[in-house]
Amino acid sequence: MSLNEVYAILMVCMLLGGVIIGFPVAFMLGALGVLFGTLAYGFNAASYQAALSTYGVMSGWSLLAIPLFVFMGVVLEKAELADRLYTGLRLLLGPIRGGLAISTMALATMFAACTGIAGASVIAIGLIALPSMLRFGYDKKLASGAICAGGGLGVIIPPSIMMILYGPQAGVSIAKLFMAAVFPGLIMAGLYIVYMIVICGVKPQLGPPVFKEEAAQYSKKDIAKLLLVAGVPPVGLVIAVLGSIFFGWAAPTEAASLGALGALIITGFYGKLNLKMMKETVFSALKISTFIMWLVLGAKYFMSTFNKLGGGNLIGDMLLSVDLGPTGLLILMLGLIFILGMFMDWIGILLVVIPIFVPIVKTMGWDPLWFAMLFCITLQISYITPPFAYSIFYLKGIAPPDVKLTDIYRGCIPFIIIQFVALLILYLWPSLATYLPAIMRS
Template sequence: MDHNTIAILMFSTMLLMMITGQRVFGAIGVVAVVAALALWGPGGTDMGFSAVMKLMKWTPLLTLPMFVFMGYVMSESRLAEDLYRMFHVWFGPLPGGLAIGTILLMVMISVMNGLSVAGMAIGATIALPELVRRGYDRLMISGVIQAGSSLGILIPPSVVLVLFSLIARQPVSNLWLAGVVPGLLMAALFVLYIVIRCTLNPALAPAMPAEERARITWPERLRLLRAGLLPVFIFVAMMVPFLNGWASLTEASVIGALASVAAALVKGRFTWAVFETATRQTLMITVMFMMIITAALSFGAVFDGLGAGRAINDFFLDSLGLAPWQVLVLMQASFLVMGMFLDDTAMLVIVAPVFVSLAKSLGFDLVWYGVLYTITCQIAYLTPPFGYNLFLMKAMAPPEFTLPVIYRSVFPFVLVMILTLVLVMVFPELALWLPREVLGR
């Protein structure tokens, strides 16, 4: 059996195991171990050991538990509730104002947490009941919460971009800065869609009644604005020392975690229960990521040892004779298809090593490509039948939010995401301008 056939067999076996519901790290790790032992005998076990050592020596991974802890502290101490009240008061009088406020809330949550799940949890527990009470259309509610929560993996501090930096060997600081403008652009396009849709059909998202607006005094409006300063304080406390070279990435993540604790203490909400929940969830998520990455690095070592990466390069460039931009479009399309069945971490660790090598050989900037990959992950979160956010929404929403409603609600927002992806592909400076200006690339 030739090496190409073995590589195809490995990949198809792994996908089959995932489709049948096996754990991601188990599916990847088992295939890697069996293939390594079959190909190289007992010496193949060194590949897994080398993968673990490589992971242990990669210090930026220490930022992962810090950012997860920071997000859970903000969530469990109910600081997000203050933010939502602020957006409710200031944007409620507009048609679709509370939906706009939900998107802006998700942007704020994104700068405090690098995971989509935190935004989804906050949106489903805080925003959803209020949107339902206000008579918002179920499709609008479901779409806004799911799309808004996906911003967490593009706007820094994105955990997905931290993991991509491990695969692509690119500075995390460059990738984070590259995600800022596309992330804000996507949020702005979400808001624009909501404004246009609700202006054409105000019944989808009724404005706050006039008598309720009259009861909200200006001192209260100004007091609520202070709630918006907390995320800014945490973001500035974390990013300014890092971007000025006063602190390393790992040290900046610790500053961010301490700043979130300080914010909760100032509000008088940092209890033992908050600390215990945040610590427990941080441990669970960190261990999960570590296991997946270790298994993926082992799989990648075997896959690359077979020459599969070079074979794919030769197939695209020589056998098909495609131009670089055609190959890029094909890679992004394949990510979109895989996103219907796999989560972002699985796609990253399975396919990204091969595609990163291909993108580099084609002369594309890997920081820019990292942003493209992350946007496709966001789309994957929302694409049926197995989009990650779809099932989170089903688990957290009331019974009237059925799967057909949840599936239908995301399509307008998926189109907005695809538009953002196309804009960043056509205009790479949307991603590359800020890193160059701030870090002098």
């Protein structure tokens, strides 16, 4: 083994060690890239490579979609459409067993398509739905699990920030990734809803019907109006954004611009558009976008040095040398992602691992879109898998004191199992990921 390959292995070990200790992932990635680049090739070469990487990231057209989609999501969140829509769904479905949990998942699915960010969905839906479910006697574990799992749909349902980052790293069209994610995302949401219907049917005490007196105060016309006013504009915006991509009328970045403009129009329609709201929205979107871009930049520094040292080829050759067959190799690769997701930020995992996995995917002849969906679903599972579980800690931060961390952990277990079922379904029927991209107009 050469000295450069030893450096590459040390980079990975120090990265994992630093993340476990608690160092910020973005700065850990960047520092290791510059440090080992200097050790191997000298400071001038390392600094020159860092400058080229910075220019490459900041001038990337496709990454411009990130702040635009983030802005769209934050604007729609400020419009308080989730609160209005949940009220309508609660009145419509509340009188049936598990109705509030089903309403929560339906809201999460819609909100995922509006934001593309899991954290925003978990917090927004948790603040709206959790107090309501607890007030009507819902099981704390079921309520917590539904919110955490539903919030994580923002990772897979387009327009997803994960897909925008995945595309350039894997050399795959972001537009095709968006289309590939539609059916897997909807299937996962459907499986969640089926589970809640079944479990609340078998154990009514977990999700009892809400008091019919509340629904009796509203006519069917009032409920329909509330659902139409709160639901149609954002759903129409999402359809317009994805439709423009599907029919080839706009690239993802251009569609993101359309989404941002449409979100402002919808917010004005709801009477929430004002200077204070715009200031808060711009600041919030800037914070989220800056956080993502720092991670992208740090990962670029890291991977530039890592690949130059031969680390990518070393790990790829090690994986291909394992005599497990195609299915065994796929399980091994997804298993590594699952384990890394327990300890690392998903953006860091994606940006570091994908450049290593892409040559393996090509060698094995796997469809890149199909593998991308398997990869993203596996990475999504990390959102509710301890110890590094974003959604769980987001929800705990806004949950009432009587909702313990153990309640949230236990509530997430059935949904983790469902995510693995969704992974198996996609493995058995790859066309779920490849059909829409195949018929879309480029």
